[in-house]
Amino acid sequence: MTAFFQTLGMSYEWAWFVSTICGILLIALPLLLGVAMIIYADRKIWAAMALRRGPNVVGPFGLLQSFADGLKVFLQETIIPSAANKGIFLIAPVVTFTVALMAWAVIPFNSGAILADINVGLLYVLAISSLGVYGTIMAGWASNSKYPFFSAMRASAQMISYEVSIGFILICVVLWAGTFNMNGIVKAQQDHVWLLNGFVFNPLLFPMWVMFLISGMAETQRAPFDLTEAESELVAGYQTEYSSMAFAAYWLGEYANVLLMCALNATLFWGGWLPPLDIPVLYLVPGIVWFLLKVLFFFFVFSWVKATVPRYRYDQLMRLGWKVFLPVSLLFVVLVSGYLMATGHFA
Amino acid sequence: MIHVIAFYLFAVMTIASGAITILSRNPVHSVLWLILAFFNAAGLMILVGAEFIAMLLVIVYVGAVAVLFLFVVMMLDIDFAELRAGFVKNFPLGMLVAIVLLAEMVLGIGAYKAGALQLGTPDGTAAQPAGTTNIEAIGALLYSRYLFLFEAAGVILLVAMIGAIVLTHRQRGDTRGQKISKQIARRPDEATVNVKPEVGKGVQL
Numbered sequence: 207m208t209a210f211f212q213t214l215g216m217s218y219e220w221a222w223f224v225s226t227i228c229g230i231l232l233i234a235l236p237l238l239l240g241v242a243m244i245i246y247a248d249r250k251i252w253a254a255m256a257l258r259r260g261p262n263v264v265g266p267f268g269l270l271q272s273f274a275d276g277l278k279v280f281l282q283e284t285i286i287p288s289a290a291n292k293g294i295f296l297i298a299p300v301v302t303f304t305v306a307l308m309a310w311a312v313i314p315f316n317s318g319a320i321l322a323d324i325n326v327g328l329l330y331v332l333a334i335s336s337l338g339v340y341g342t343i344m345a346g347w348a349s350n351s352k353y354p355f356f357s358a359m360r361a362s363a364q365m366i367s368y369e370v371s372i373g374f375i376l377i378c379v380v381l382w383a384g385t386f387n388m389n390g391i392v393k394a395q396q397d398h399v400w401l402l403n404g405f406v407f408n409p410l411l412f413p414m415w416v417m418f419l420i421s422g423m424a425e426t427q428r429a430p431f432d433l434t435e436a437e438s439e440l441v442a443g444y445q446t447e448y449s450s451m452a453f454a455a456y457w458l459g460e461y462a463n464v465l466l467m468c469a470l471n472a473t474l475f476w477g478g479w480l481p482p483l484d485i486p487v488l489y490l491v492p493g494i495v496w497f498l499l500k501v502l503f504f505f506f507v508f509s510w511v512k513a514t515v516p517r518y519r520y521d522q523l524m525r526l527g528w529k530v531f532l533p534v535s536l537l538f539v540v541l542v543s544g545y546l547m548a549t550g551h552f553a
Numbered sequence: 554m555i556h557v558i559a560f561y562l563f564a565v566m567t568i569a570s571g572a573i574t575i576l577s578r579n580p581v582h583s584v585l586w587l588i589l590a591f592f593n594a595a596g597l598m599i600l601v602g603a604e605f606i607a608m609l610l611v612i613v614y615v616g617a618v619a620v621l622f623l624f625v626v627m628m629l630d631i632d633f634a635e636l637r638a639g640f641v642k643n644f645p646l647g648m649l650v651a652i653v654l655l656a657e658m659v660l661g662i663g664a665y666k667a668g669a670l671q672l673g674t675p676d677g678t679a680a681q682p683a684g685t686t687n688i689e690a691i692g693a694l695l696y697s698r699y700l701f702l703f704e705a706a707g708v709i710l711l712v713a714m715i716g717a718i719v720l721t722h723r724q725r726g727d728t729r730g731q732k733i734s735k736q737i738a739r740r741p742d743e744a745t746v747n748v749k750p751e752v753g754k755g756v757q758l
Contacts, residue, residue, distance in 0.1 A: 219555050294585070325686040329608035336616025340588070343620070347581060347627050358627075362620055369616070386688060525733070 229321045233310050241461045242272040248461075248509050255513035282450040287349065290447065294348035299448065299455035302341025306462035309334040313469050314389045316479045316493040327388035328376055331470065332369070335425065338463065339365040341456075342434065342444050349447040357443035360520065361427065361434040367527035368424040374535035375418045378542045379405060379474050382551075392478035401484045403477035410542055415475040417531055419507070422467035424527065426460070429512035433520055464508055465501065472500035556600065563596035580626045588619045605687035 211221035246261060246269065253260025261268035286292060312327040314320040324330060339362050346358020380386055382405060383394035399407040406415045424431040435443030445456050472478055478500075479493030518526070545551075570589040577583050591614045598607035685693075695703045750756045 223555065291579075291581075294582075324604065325688065326604045326608045329605070329612065333608050333611035333616065336612055336620075339616075339620060340623075343623055343627070344585070347623075355627075359624070362624055366617065366620060521731075522733075 226321070230311075233315075233321060234307055237307065237310060237462060237465070238458065241458050241465065242276065243269075244465060244505060245272045245275075245457075245461055247505070248512070251506060251509040252513045255510070276454060279450055279454040284450040284452060285447075287351065287447050289350040291348040291350065294344050295447075296452065298341050298344035298348060299452040299459070301344060302338065302459040303455040303462075305334060305337045305341065306459035306466065308337075309466050310462075310469075312388050313466070313473060314392055314478055315497055317389070319479075319494065320389060323387065323389055326386050328380060328386045328391070328474075331388075332373060332376065335372075335466075336365075336369055338425075341459065345444040345448070345456075349444070351447055353440045353442075354444045354446050357434045357440050357446075360440075361444065364427070364431065364433065364523060364527075365425060367524060368421045368531070371417065371527060371531035371535045372421045372425060374532070374539050375414045375421065376474070377539050378411060378414050378535075381539075381542050381546055382408070382411065384551075388473060388478075392473060392480060395477045396480055397484040398477075403480040403482060403484050404475060405477075406475040410538070410545060411475065414535070414538055415471070417535060418475065419471060419504075420526075421531060422471065423508065423511065424523065426463045426467050428464060428508055430515040430518050431523055432517065433523060436517060465505065468501045468504035468508065469497075471504045472497060476500050559596070560600055563593045563600065566590075567593040567597065580629070581623065584619060584623045584626050587622070588615055591615050591619065603687060605691060 211224050212218060214221075216224065249271070250260040250268075261271035264270045264274045286295060309331050311321045312324060312330050314323075322330075342361040342365075343358045346354040346356075346361070349355070379391065383391040385391060385394070395404050398404060405411040423429075427434050434440070435445065440446070445453060448456060476482075477496075479497040481488035481491065481496050567590050570586045570593065574583050574586040574590060577586060591610060595607040595610040595615075598604070598610060748756050
């Protein structure tokens with residue numbers, strides 16, 4: 207895209223700047239629209255599983271429900287508790303929302319459609335996802351209120367715990383792909399096992415994918431790991447004191463994070479923009495269609511789990527993270543690297 | 554042009570947030586400014602082409618170390634008056650540390666300018682070979698030339714970790730832990746008993 211702006215008579219630096227801004231808008235705007243629709247989809251799926259109708263009043267089939275909700279919170283008054291630490295209280299939702307959008311820079315939508323095709327793409331994702339916890343901690347502390355504070359404590363412990371095993375899982379993927387570049391990882395999955403595109407069809411990496419899916423739910427604080435906003439214990443967790451657009455920022459950020467986890471599942475284990483089978487006919491369909499189909503499928507899985515699985519207890523959550531996922535993922539790092547060495551994968 | 558703007562942005566932000574870290578009165582604010590300083594330092598690393606170090610800086614320091622800092626500082630009930638009272642007493646010690654740090658920095662920059670170190674020379678002769686990524690270059694060095702040092706660092710970390718666990722862990726006899734496997738293995742027919750008690754008599758289970 208930089209080359210296109212250069213033909214308009216801009217210098218290289220300006221062309222790069224303008225094309226990057228355009229790229230960010232091209233990702234962020236559809237993403238926000240997608241988040242609005244995905245909230246609607248989440249509520250519909252959740253309702254269908256509980257034999258309810260879900261949102262069906264605003265617009266045809268209730269399609270405009272999210273926009274109506276958005277308008278509602280936009281018109282609400284922003285209430286800042288008098289005991290709150292004002293600056294941090296207001297920055298916290300901005301941090302959550304920004305961080306949720308930042309990681310999308312390295313997600314490949316198609317073979318060339320990636321905003322920042324950097325060599326350390328996967329490390330960047332890890333770095334950004336580790337920033338996500340700050341929005342929650344800051345909100346919990348700045349609210350100066352009991353329940354948000356408990357929630358912030360829970361969130362930070364939970365996210366640190368699950369990042370450790372996610373790190374090990376990603377190392378397995380990187381070992382097999384031989385690169386941290388996201389596009390490189392997708393390409394490495396082509397024709398991985400008998401015409402199947404995707405690391406998940408590999409018996410050594412399939413358990414890693416299952417663990418990644420579960421860790422992803424814990425990392426994004428989705429049910430059954432939504433202890434940070436467990437309404438029976440903590441009212442609404444770290445968002446208790448928030449209202450209006452600050453609340454909406456958390457809401458959007460949370461769903462953008464869930465979509466990001468779905469995109470990571472698709473990119474790292476299910477072949478990203480590659481079709482499921484390595485057959486020439488399937489490549490006629492644009493890669494972005496395959497990618498979005500995979501993302502939507504994983505979002506359905508996330509909603510499905512949210513609708514059906516009861517909430518974990520906190521000690522069970524910690525046990526799962528530290529005593530089950532950590533040793534198993536460490537074991538698989540040894541197994542995968544051992545297998546790759548034995549078969550001379552990189553010789 | 555964009556390089557220069559980015560450098561000055563990151564550099565000014567790093568120094569400013571570093572300064573506010575030690576100037577701000579609220580310890581939680583201090584930690585948050587420290588995090589911003591880490592983050593901008595990572596930006597500087599990216600500008601010199603050390604993208605791997607930059608990512609590690611964010612993952613390790615911002616993602617793990619600073620979260621623990623924040624965790625501890627948030628839970629402390631800090632008495633500000635007491636903190637300020639100790640300022641005058643500790644001032645000479647603080648100045649001493651500052652002077653030592655300053656001397657080290659001057660020495661370090663001087664040595665770097667003199668080009669005596671083989672690791673990184675100012676004219677860029679020791680730069681990584683073109684065409685290899687950061688990670689490949691670091692990996693090739695760590696796992697060949699510095700293999701034993703690297704392994705030794707790993708062993709030291711392991712010892713430190715085990716040491717910390719040994720120091721803090723205590724076996725308590727009076728708690729009843731859960732045995733998850735036992736809970737899962739429990740079946741309804743062995744967990745529930747149907748009894749028909751006679752009227753006016755208790756039930757022995």
